[in-house]
Amino acid sequence: MDLMRKMLALTLLLVVVPGVVMAESTIMVELGSKAAKTAMSELKFQKGDSNVLALTDAGHAIVDGQTTQKALKGIAEETGFSEADSNLFQVLRPNFKPLWFYFFNKATGEAVYMQVDGKSLNKSLDEFKALSNDQIFGKISKANVDLSYMMNHTDEGNATFGNSPFNGNEFSLISISNIWALPGATYDFLQATCFHDHLCPGVTSGYMLAKYVEEKLPITNPSAESYKVIAIPQWCKDDLLQLRWDATPGKSGMFLMALTDVEKNALKAKYNQSDVAGIYIRWNDTAKQGDALVLGFNWTPMYELTGTANWKGPAWASKLVMDVRMMDYWNRPEAAVSTLKEFKVDSNKLALLQNAGMHPLKVAGVL
Ligand SMILES: [Zn+2]
Known part of the structure; x- marks a missing residue:
């Protein structure tokens, strides 16, 4: 290739590549916008309605090698929602899962789920704009997902959890929606829940354990401690x-x-029916020493306090009821969390707790 041809090739590359990228991004923005408009008509809400939550895996899903984060821009432009206002969250999913959008209106309990047909995105912007909603979204389904409503209409609840209207995302989306709708829901908790995929009592136990540790072993020197x-x-x-x-x-x-299971049962018997919940270390990387707590989490009082100990209601509801009622204990971790052992850690001990082949609970002297 002579110099002229090289330069011509380079010029062509510069002209063509940004154009392609821009076209793809624009389709993604348009897609987010179409999802938002569809939700606004299905759930009857206007831009800026504080009763509505939007969830999506846009930004995590990758469709035909294309990242999908620009769809968030389309949603934000149509609805005015944002993570800053805690009404637009990205729920973690693997990159190979379908791209979907979900909106929940707490004023009515209605939710709509839209799953994107990846084939619809391999088009020019004009072709894409001409597609109908049914061509873009392989699935659009609605359900009333308000927990009280479903408990009072168990046939509908059974159908929602039995027929997979949200393509297997039912528990994930419904659990997040019902906690988000409550006045006590906090951003940090919702953010962690979206990282976890769903809101189960296990995530709540993590919130309680975190608050317990932060009280007992507060970080006072953030540049050295973690x-x-x-x-x-x-x-x-x-x-x-x-x-x-x-x-x-x-x-x-x-x-x-x-x-x-043998170890779990032995520990439960030894520690008053508490499950060992791990070893928590406040480590000072300058002093090369730390403080450790072995913590237990006792589920028995949680079942009792949330009225789910001998659950007789529909199977899909018990975790949701627990999620809601455990909110009362977010800032009262002592209801379930206890210290099983406290000890000091130096570099050697830390290595023993971390290395493969060691049993950390034996190193800590609790098993
Ligand atoms: Zn979970």
């Missing part, structure tokens, strides 16, 4: 802790290990 979690055994709580404290496994903030 929380490290030996998540043994792991459960939903650990996703909240990871996000809240930036205690990610990749940065050695969290180490996860399972326990056998």
Whole structure:
């Protein structure tokens, strides 16, 4: 290739590539906008309605190699919603799952779910704009997902949880919607819930454990101190802790290990029916020492206090009822959390707690 041809190729590349990127982004914006308009007509709301929540996996889903975050712009432009106002959240999903949009109107309890047919995006902007909603969204379904409504209309609740109108996302979307709708819902909790995928009592236990640790072992020197979690055994709580404290496994903030059922039962018997919920360390990286708590989480009082101990209602409702009623204990973690053991940690002990082949609960002397 001579110089002229090289330059011509380069010029063509510069002209064509940004054009392609721009066209794709514009379709994504248009897609978000179409989803929002569809929801506004299905759920009968106007721009800026504070009764409505929008959830989506846009930004996480990747469709045909295309990232999807620009759809958020379309939703924001049509509805005025934003994460800053806690009414537009991105729910974590793997990149290979379908792209969807979901809106919930707490004034009516109605929700609408729209799942994108990826084929509709391989078009020019004009072609895309000409598509009908049914061509863009392979699935559009509505249901009343208000917990009280569903409890009073169990046939509808059974259908919503039995017929997968939201393509398997029912518990995820309905759990988040019902807590979001309550006045006590906090941004930090909703944010962690969206990271976890759904709102289960396990995430709530993480919120209570976090508050307990933050009270007993407060961070007083943020430039030197951090929380490290030996998540043994792991459960939903650990996703909240990871996000809240930036205690990610990749940065050695969290180490996860399972326990056998035999070990779990032995620990429960030893610690007054509490489940061991892990080892929580406030580590000072300058002094190379820290304080550790082995914590227990006792589910028995949680079942009793939330009226779910001998649940007779529909199977899909017990976790949702627990989610709602456990809100009363968000700031009263002592109702379920207790210290099983306290000890000091130095670099050697920290290594023993973290290394493969060691049993952290034996290192801590609780098993
Ligand atoms: Zn969970």
